[in-house]
Amino acid sequence: MQSVKMSLEEAHALAVRCLMQHGADEENARAVADIVTAAERDLCHSHGLFRIPGYVASLKSGKVNGKARPAVSDLAPSVVQVAGDGGFAPLALEVGRAALVERAKSNGIAALALNDIYHFAALWPETEALAEQGLAAFAFTAAFPYVVAPGGRTPIFGTNPMAFAWPRPGKHPMVFDQASSTMARGEIMIAARDGHSVPYGAGIDRNGKDTTDPKAILDGGAQLAFGGYKGAALAMMVELLVGALIGDKLSFEAKAADNGDGGPPVGGELIIALDPARFGDGAGFAAHADLLFERMLSDDGVRLPGDRRRKAREETARDGIHVQESLSRTLQELIGS
Template sequence: MALHTLDQLQTLTQRALEKAGASAVQAAPTARALVAAEAQGLASHGLSRVPMYAGHIQAGRVIGNAQPRIQAERAGAVLVDAGNGFAFPACELAVKEAIARAKNCGIAIGAVCNSHHFGAAAYHLEAVAAAGLVGLAFGNSPAAMPAAGGKRAIFGTNPIAAVFPRQGAKPVTIDLSLSEVARGKLMVAAKKGEPIPLGWALDAQGNPTTDPAKGLEGSMLPAGGTKGAMLALIVELLVTALTGSQFGAEADSFFVKEGNQPKLGQVFIAIDPGALAGSATYVERVEALICAMLVDDGVRVPGYRRFDLADQATSQGIEVTEATLAPVRAIAG
């Protein structure tokens, strides 16, 4: 595998998306997000998604020249309509608005409707932490998990992310899907022809499987059983009932080219620590807990592995397999 700079990958990815029919408004932030995921070691949310995204533009599932716009707003709340474009430009606007409004109101919510796959949830919170705010992110996705006690996939893997800024250090960053693993890991395993562990997925008949292709046709198992399914329900309601977005069960799979416009929802919450117990108290409490955690050998601050990989990728470049890059180059022409 050859080394590539992040700028090279950004240029290639943006060109591929534009060749597929995306405007610069849509392609540039989407490419940034995909390359950032690749740099952080999140291959399932990185360049492997480019052919899927390009196919969705070509099939009309994504509007390539969509312009995100504010649909509704109050002092501490804003709803951004993604216009059935990619999620990333709309999420950028929603997060920017949430940050500005939280600084005035103490807390603010930026929500997105008529959206698409929003990648690694924590990516959207980097700007929140950089502004010294606590951030939360939620999003739904096409149905992949059953409700508690059910057999039919109705919820997506519905990721949750949180960031807690630190003084003089990178933020605590937590990012997890509510399935046992992210569905994108099955996509990567299927492309490589590798098996998956038992406990990740069920086939279409509801049987445990180690075949990622059968898992993609079936359903994912929730993390923590019933508790994971209940958390998925919370996310589903937050990002659909508040935004008017479609349920995961109403959105066709991302892993096929043809299908409907997913019209999914995302919610971002920004909180100013200074509005509550105060910034000094916040910093002291965060550092006290991190110090207590790190007393035990083997404990890592959540998110720091991603930061280390991203720093390394920035300074040294990043290795990407030819199997991943070849389809992107083909689309880019």
Template sequence: MAQLSLEDTRILAQNILRHHDFSEEQVAAIADVMVAGQRDECASHGLYRLLGCIATLNAGKVVPDAQPEIIDVAPALLKVDAKGGFSPLAFRRGLPLALEKARQNGLSAFAINHCVHFSALWVEIEDITAAGMVALACNPSHAWVAPAGGSKPLFGTNPFAFGWPRAGQLPFVFDFATSAIARGDIELHRREERPVPLGWGINDGGQPTTDAAAILSGAMLTFGGHKGSALSAMIELIAGPLIGDFTSAESKDWDHGAGALPYHGELIIILDPQRFLGDQATEHLARAEPLFTAMAQNGRLPSQRRYEARQRSQQQGITLPDTLYRDLLALLD
């Protein structure tokens, strides 16, 4: 295992992106998201994603110097056209106006269009809860996941994330794929030649398998059977046609076999407790705390593992498998 400080982790990500001619704004936004994933021990959304980012660039499927455009649609609605670039800079550009609209109206909807997407949604959710807001976010991806009862890919992994601010504490956040597992986790199992649990996916013949490579060429499964399938369909609709962007099937067609990262949109909804509750906001937000205490019957809340990992990484740095570290250094050649 290779050991790196968080600063060295950031420098490595930035150097690789600069080497491949990403603009400085894109470099900063992308590296911040990857370092956050690595710091919180979310390996499938950390530096590993650089491999996919550079492969997507080499396939001609992302614009490395894209300048996102903010489109002020309505009092509580805005869009940011990512112009074919990765999503983090588009989010960064649109967030201040989205927060302002939420403060004025009580809520705002923030759509990102025409973006290439690799990042975990919890990073964005934490930026919103840091402003004292409640937040939801979702997006499609590539058609990798079979609907309930099916055997052919139709849905994306279609993550959904939620965040709730907590006074004097880290926020309550969850972020999960509506597939049984994130695709990046299956890819990591394939790289390490490890079997996956039954229930993660099926082979191209529609049969259950523990072979990660067979799932990647077959289909992933939704979590919770028909319930996860319905949630995945909802995300296809509200973060696809509703915002004028691709479904997961359309993203896969657009890829046309290039093997690039997904190209689609994202929908973010922000709610301001102060506008909903006025002078009683502090009182009612505090009523959530007994709920969180009662939820922690298994010893932790969602995101608690990440927060503990964050503290370790800030003190000790991060570790990377030697094979991944060598593959990352090769991107500097």
């Protein structure tokens, strides 16, 4: 398959130009481009430049406010809210981060509720940024209804990802990010685009039959939760945390409110940050955690979550990235060149 090579700086500039060409102001475009480029840097193509046409579609349709100005407020001593002003999530996350860090370090634990945002990215950047400031962090968000409940045929849950990061003073944080579905939606979309099959258990077709055809899953079928009812329970938990708890939309409510432009859903995100130094092990938490990590790594073939992404950063910083040729053409068309 043909591809176009570019540096990370070129990818970032291209993303900014696409977004600003279609209604985002410089601050919002830069924030989105930062997240998209981080995904490309980590070789997570399903959340990288692949997402830009969807971002642009939502700007062109008027669904998303490309000039959003998120606003921070306090709901409780350890609960911060960001009203997203109908914009993309990255700028809202930036605006709320400092307050979340301050509350977590003051109180030991704090939460950030983001409302009225459009989230279309990976979750690990927000938790990793907190771990780099010495905090353990969880992040949750929902999507459109793509995933069936156990025994069902009608999608009700989003892919509902969750991320967790653990600080390691003097070392890179341990970070994982996973959907509650067997596969991320973007991975299935890329498989369909490129003509690849997906693993058994990823989804069902419109007749409720298991399939490895990504197009059948996307065209009237549905995705499956990982681990059957166990993953579905986690998907339900995420719906409650980012919908009912913080007063935002459940996945099926987001779908009902959507204009079908192909862009991200409106909804919420919940981030919970903890200061390990404020809990029972005090300053010893890091060495204690490293006992676990060292025991894991002593088994040949085991790696810590996030290590692949960290290794990818070395590669892309040196060699740049490769963008599928058809996607490159689409992006060039979006900037009119």
